[in-house]
Amino acid sequence: xxxxxxxxxxxxxxxxxxxxxxxxxxxxxxxxxxxxxxxxxxxxxxxxxxxxxxxxxxxxxxxxxxxxxxxxxxxxxxxxxxxxxxxxxxxxxxxxxxxxxxxxxxxxxxxxxxxxxxxxxxxxxxxxxxxxxxxxxxxxxxxxxxxxxxxxxxxxxxxxxxxxxxxxxxxxxxxxxxxxxxxxxxxxxxxxxxxxxxxxxxxxxxxxxxxxxxxxxxxxxxxxxxxxxxxxxxxxxxxxxxxxxxxxxxxxxxxxxxxxxxxxxxxx
Amino acid sequence: xxxxxxxxxxxxxxxxxxxxxxxxxxxxxxxxxxxxxxxxxxxxxxxxxxxxxxxxxxxxxxxxxxxxxxxxxxxxxxxxxxxxxxxxxxxxxxxxxxxxxxxxxxxxxxxxxxxxxxxxxxxxxxxxxxxxxxxxxxxxxxxxxxxxxxxxxxxxxxxxxxxxxxxxxxxxxxxxxxxxxxxxxxxxxxxxxxxxxxxxxxxxxxxxxxxxxxxxxxxxxxxxxxxxxxxxxxxxxxxxxxxxxxxxxxxxxxxxxxxxxxxxxxxxxxxxxxxxxxxxxxxxxxxxxxxxxxxxxxxxxxxxxxxxxxxxxxxxxxxxxxxxxxxxxxxxxxxxxxxxxxxxxxxxxxxxxxxxxxxxxxxxxxxxxxxxxxxxxxxxxxxxxxxxxxxxxxxxxxxxxxxxxxxxxxxxxxxxxxxxxxxxxxxxxxxxxxxxxxxxxxxxxxxxxxxxxxxxxxxxxxxxxxxxxxxxxxxxxxxxxxxxxxxxxxxxxxxxxxxxxxxxxxxxxxxxxxxxxxxxxxxxxxxxxxxxxxxxxxxxxxxxxxxxx
Numbered sequence: 110x111x112x113x114x115x116x117x118x119x120x121x122x123x124x125x126x127x128x129x130x131x132x133x134x135x136x137x138x139x140x141x142x143x144x145x146x147x148x149x150x151x152x153x154x155x156x157x158x159x160x161x162x163x164x165x166x167x168x169x170x171x172x173x174x175x176x177x178x179x180x181x182x183x184x185x186x187x188x189x190x191x192x193x194x195x196x197x198x199x200x201x202x203x204x205x206x207x208x209x210x211x212x213x214x215x216x217x218x219x220x221x222x223x224x225x226x227x228x229x230x231x232x233x234x235x236x237x238x239x240x241x242x243x244x245x246x247x248x249x250x251x252x253x254x255x256x257x258x259x260x261x262x263x264x265x266x267x268x269x270x271x272x273x274x275x276x277x278x279x280x281x282x283x284x285x286x287x288x289x290x291x292x293x294x295x296x297x298x299x300x301x302x303x304x305x306x307x308x309x310x311x312x313x314x315x316x317x318x319x320x321x322x323x324x325x326x327x328x329x330x331x332x333x334x335x336x337x338x339x340x341x342x343x344x345x346x347x348x349x350x351x352x353x354x355x356x357x358x359x360x361x362x363x364x365x366x367x368x369x370x371x372x373x374x375x376x377x
Numbered sequence: 378x379x380x381x382x383x384x385x386x387x388x389x390x391x392x393x394x395x396x397x398x399x400x401x402x403x404x405x406x407x408x409x410x411x412x413x414x415x416x417x418x419x420x421x422x423x424x425x426x427x428x429x430x431x432x433x434x435x436x437x438x439x440x441x442x443x444x445x446x447x448x449x450x451x452x453x454x455x456x457x458x459x460x461x462x463x464x465x466x467x468x469x470x471x472x473x474x475x476x477x478x479x480x481x482x483x484x485x486x487x488x489x490x491x492x493x494x495x496x497x498x499x500x501x502x503x504x505x506x507x508x509x510x511x512x513x514x515x516x517x518x519x520x521x522x523x524x525x526x527x528x529x530x531x532x533x534x535x536x537x538x539x540x541x542x543x544x545x546x547x548x549x550x551x552x553x554x555x556x557x558x559x560x561x562x563x564x565x566x567x568x569x570x571x572x573x574x575x576x577x578x579x580x581x582x583x584x585x586x587x588x589x590x591x592x593x594x595x596x597x598x599x600x601x602x603x604x605x606x607x608x609x610x611x612x613x614x615x616x617x618x619x620x621x622x623x624x625x626x627x628x629x630x631x632x633x634x635x636x637x638x639x640x641x642x643x644x645x646x647x648x649x650x651x652x653x654x655x656x657x658x659x660x661x662x663x664x665x666x667x668x669x670x671x672x673x674x675x676x677x678x679x680x681x682x683x684x685x686x687x688x689x690x691x692x693x694x695x696x697x698x699x700x701x702x703x704x705x706x707x708x709x710x711x712x713x714x715x716x717x718x719x720x721x722x723x724x725x726x727x728x729x730x731x732x733x734x735x736x737x738x739x740x741x742x743x744x745x746x747x748x749x750x751x752x753x754x755x756x757x758x759x760x761x762x763x764x765x766x767x768x769x770x771x772x773x774x775x776x777x778x779x780x781x782x783x784x785x786x787x788x789x790x791x792x793x794x795x796x797x798x799x800x801x802x803x804x805x806x807x808x809x810x811x812x813x814x815x816x817x818x819x820x821x822x823x824x825x826x827x828x829x830x831x832x833x834x835x836x837x838x839x840x841x842x843x844x845x846x847x848x849x850x851x852x853x854x855x856x857x858x859x860x861x862x863x864x865x866x867x868x869x870x871x872x873x874x875x876x877x878x879x880x881x882x883x884x885x886x887x888x889x890x891x892x893x894x895x896x897x898x899x900x901x902x903x904x905x906x907x908x909x910x911x912x913x914x915x916x917x918x919x920x921x922x923x924x925x926x
Contacts, residue, residue, distance in 0.1 A: 174585045180559060225818060226584055235768070236769040277770060282826065320852070322892075370769075
């Protein structure tokens with residue numbers, strides 16, 4: 110898609126783009142109760158060419174992607190095609206199908222379109238294709254995972270807690286969740302910041318926000334403190350405990366990722 | 378023949394006839410005066426560069442607020458049109474986000490958001506009229522703004538209509554259907570006026586539907602020509618698709634306002650991604666003319682050349698980033714060439730000869746993009762097939778949000794630098810289909826976003842394609858909105874912390890900033906009014922005007 114991909118529309122609606130008319134609001138072009146009836150009519154009459162699921166078959170196109178189906182209004186346009194066929198495209202006429210059956214079939218086909226467009230959140234069935242031994246070597250070697258993590262410490266039983274996909278996503282994108290590193294604990298993943306003014310002592314705290322013009326922290330006593338910034342003054346040093354994960358993104362290969370996951374899923 | 382002759386002479390005289398009753402002539406669009414901003418991009422070339430110098434490096438520190446205009450979607454007092462149902466009484470009005478770059482003509486600003494259009498007094502920020510369109514639905518993701526011809530305005534709606542309004546009154550002249558909202562089309566493009574053509578495009582790839590660009594008559598709204606972004610069987614380019622079905626369902630939505638060279642009379646259209654979006658099994662081949670830049674004759678809709686920046690795209694990388702037009706001399710040559718530069722969503726920078734479409738330079742501007750095996754002799758990237766969605770996941774940079782995106786980049790002829798907001802980001806692309814399953818639209822795959830390194834303001838030397846300087850926004854924030862450079866040696870950009878910021882275009886050094894109530898949501902623009910140079914920027918529901926007091 111253009112502007113934003115679909116799984117993120119909800120987020121977009123909430124925080125970026127303001128008013129969004131949900132795509133489903135304009136749907137309602139079919140009667141769910143009619144879908145099974147339509148399928149029963151469709152199967153024997155149309156399934157031979159278009160497939161029993163209408164997703165294409167022997168000579169007939171995939172109707173979930175048919176512009177005729179998408180443009181149809183409650184069977185009005187489809188009824189004409191079913192009644193008269195499309196002789197130039199090799200589709201015969203079906204004059205005996207009743208208007209009620211056409212209406213049911215239209216519901217079934219519109220449901221097919223909906224089903225086709227709502228598949229994007231599916232989870233891959235099996236992502237464990239790597240070599241656990243190579244994954245262990247990477248964990249202790251090039252990946253430098255063992256600098257912060259251990260199979261008998263923070264990662265003990267990790268595979269029992271997370272599905273393989275979640276586990277894999279997590280080491281690539283740790284800020285999306287997780288407690289991080291040996292020992293775990295509440296604020297282990299929070300960034301810390303040290304601000305050194307031109308004069309006076311340095312102040313450290315938990316980073317709340319930073320831009321080119323201001324930095325805001327919560328200091329050790331729980332006070333919220335903001336410092337304006339002008340170029341290099343005051344000096345601002347940010348420490349991210351998850352930095353090693355971000356550094357990993359630049360050099361990890363897909364094979365490393367798959368091997369590492371194959372190893373981590375053994376930590377039940 | 379006689380009638381045809383008459384029509385042609387009327388068209389030719391258009392520039393003379395229009396001013397008698399209208400406000401904006403073709404000559405004014407073609408060579409904008411400093412007291413106007415007559416198109417979405419400000420000019421036909423997409424440079425987002427202004428020759429104005431009143432606001433400059435020495436005085437930008439004193440830039441101050443002239444006015445703020447906060448727009449409300451409340452339709453009380455609005456002129457109402459549209460084919461959709463009446464909004465329920467008392468229903469909460471939706472939020473407003475101004476992504477539109479307002480037109481400024483004769484002291485009036487014209488801009489639009491999904492279902493709404495406004496005229497606002499550029500001297501005071503006060504509303505002159507508000508037009509509201511009753512929608513039938515469609516994705517209300519944004520609206521890039523309006524086009525103007527004489528006294529008439531044009532804008533598109535989420536339910537795929539083009540509407541023409543009288544600029545003086547906001548009253549509707551006519552509306553015409555562009556596409557069918559039931560097929561998940563939605564329209565966001567700012568129409569582009571060229572002579573007696575209104576160029577219109579649409580978006581929407583939630584179903585595998587065809588995309589096209591069309592030209593309409595500015596007076597009647599009737600279609601003059603349509604150009605489909607994918608070929609039909611037997612046409613050139615058809616050999617890059619396996620069959621008729623795949624090309625007719627191949628997507629390629631043109632939703633960014635094109636740029637235009639009046640001397641060559643060529644329109645430069647950037648096209649969207651191919652469909653189905655992530656799984657390309659059913660569309661083996663390069664899939665022309667998706668994710669491409671295409672040069673069309675605006676009088677006929679005939680294609681002169683194309684350049685495809687993302688062959689066989691499987692990552693939702695629309696090429697709908699602005700193709701900027703400028704003239705220059707490239708290394709090893711002495712003759713000035715007519716050039717076109719684009720920073721593509723896929724992380725690559727392309728420099729083309731815009732007369733012929735010949736690629737002069739291709740480089741990778743994103744230092745983390747990892748999906749390409751290099752460039753072909755014709756300048757096209759070579760996609761690594763292992764970076765298509767995989768069952769166990771492929772880590773790809775950039776993700777579908779791109780290494781850059783639709784917000785306007787800028788080119789300064791003073792510095793010779795191409796400026797953009799860029800982003801270092803990654804995503805895991807998984808294949809989720811079962812073997813043999815028929816794939817449609819976004820089906821058969823799942824994209825999982827990965828934390829990245831945030832966004833940057835990046836300057837590229839067009840002669841080498843190399844990064845001259847890069848300013849990383851702190852804290853992993855991204856840049857907001859599009860850019861503007863000026864002859865006052867300033868580069869304006871929105872940061873990720875709701876500031877509008879002036880930078881030194883030569884180095885990226887920060888010179889001035891002001892905090893807004895939201896991040897910049899359009900691109901900054903500038904114009905002269907009563908002897909003052911204004912800087913105008915949209916942030917969320919508000920427009921902010923700055924000048925030197």
